[in-house]
Amino acid sequence: MTTSARAVRFDRYGDRDVLYVAEVPVPEPAPGEVLVAVRAAGINPGEAAIRKGLMRESFPGTLPSGQGSDLAGVVAALGEGVTGFQVGDEVLGYSWQRSSQATHVVVPATQLVPKPPALSWEQAGSLYVVGATAYAAVRAIDPKPGETVAVSAAAGGVGTLVVQLLVLRGARVLGIASPANDAWLTEHDVTPVHYGDGLAERLKEAGPVDAFIDLFGPEYVELAVALGVPADRIDTIISFEKAAEVGAKAEGSMAASTPEVLTEMADLVASGKVELPIAATYPLDRVADAFAELEQRHTRGKIVLLP
Incomplete structure (x- = not known):
């Protein structure tokens, strides 16, 4: 060797x-x-x-x-x-x-x-990182079938898995991303919502929002609070100080770093139920x-x- x-x-x-x-x-x-x-x-x-x-x-x-x-x-x-x-x-x-x-x-x-x-x-x-993070974030907000969940950075490495796991749980998903990602999000049963000026109004029109997963920054945690989402239904993987300030959750990869979760995520991707x-x-x-x-x-x- x-x-x-x-x-x-x-x-x-x-x-x-x-x-x-x-x-x-x-x-x-x-x-x-x-x-x-x-x-x-x-x-x-x-x-x-x-x-x-x-x-x-x-x-x-x-x-x-x-x-x-x-x-x-x-x-x-x-x-x-x-x-x-x-x-x-x-x-x-x-x-x-x-x-x-x-x-x-x-x-x-x-x-x-x-x-x-x-x-x-x-x-x-x-x-590993995206799979465990997505799994933990979805588990943290515990979506029920028919609930509406908004996700920031919905087409990024973690976001692409988060939105698909939410759809598998029966949630209605609002994917916040750029217009360039509209086709991919739509193909995966996610409603695209463009970020930028007027985002709050667009989410209100598409809502009401029952839960929110932030994958980008503290401004989205603030947005979730402004939309009336309960703090225990907000999870962020990046905005730890803001989460502590408003009482939101901050569960990411460390909360789901187990062989069992990794095996489950690997099987979902291998079977084609989730695209990575x-x-x-x-x-x-x-x-x-x-x-x-x-x-x-x-x-x-x-x-x-x-x-």
């Missing part, structure tokens, strides 16, 4: 130019861990915020730092005591050590699940370009690195 790996690194906080790919030793799995040869690793907005140093108080780390949570690949080695996996198994899962954007990564066996054969590498390698759009793929060496596209904040679906 190869002894050399390649991994995304940054030595200081900053813009995308701080990112580089380093030659590193292949990590060895400790007891309870699995070494995975990575085939795909998704990228997420939170990683850009961490790299810029915007989250160093809530998510402290050490430099040089790796990057990435999402991963899918092939089991290359097993640490002592690992059962349930064999070398050669195809898996997907997540790292909490900012390490998945690499050719090889070690993770606890409890953070991996089998990859369904029908799931592409790109989908499997980008499912792949917006673009990049080789590991072009990680900065991948984040340049992501940070435009107009991507429908996921951007994925293919080590």
Whole structure:
């Protein structure tokens, strides 16, 4: 087996130019861990915020730092005591050590699940963060059949899954997005509502709104309150201070980071009941370009690195 790996690194906080790919030793799995040869690793907005140093108080780390949570690949080695996996198994899962954007990564066996054969590498390698976040947000507002739920950033990486999970629960979904996403939202039984001036009036006309999921920023939590949505029916995955201020929920990926949830989400995508759009793929060496596209904040679906 190869002894050399390649991994995304940054030595200081900053813009995308701080990112580089380093030659590193292949990590060895400790007891309870699995070494995975990575085939795909998704990228997420939170990683850009961490790299810029915007989250160093809530998510402290050490430099040089790796990057990435999402991963899918092939089991290359097993640490002592690992059962349930064999070398050669195809898996997907997540790292909490900012390490998945690499050719090889070690993770606890409890953070991996089998990859369904029908799931592409790109989908499997980008499912964890958006899948767990979407699952937690929908569960937090507990939609009932026939209720109307508004979703901000409805065509983004998390939003595309949120709106589909809501439809599966029988909710009527108002997807707040740009006009460019009208066709995709309509095809997935979501009513498009354009963001920008006059949004509150457009939502009132389409409402009344029973629950609200914010995937973008505090102004949407304020909007939900102004629309009369009860605080316990508002969930935000990003606006934590505003949520605390108004009494809204702030449940995201950490609330649903379990093998059971990941397996359920993988099966939904593999079966075709939920679509996980792949917006673009990049080789590991072009990680900065991948984040340049992501940070435009107009991507429908996921951007994925293919080590």
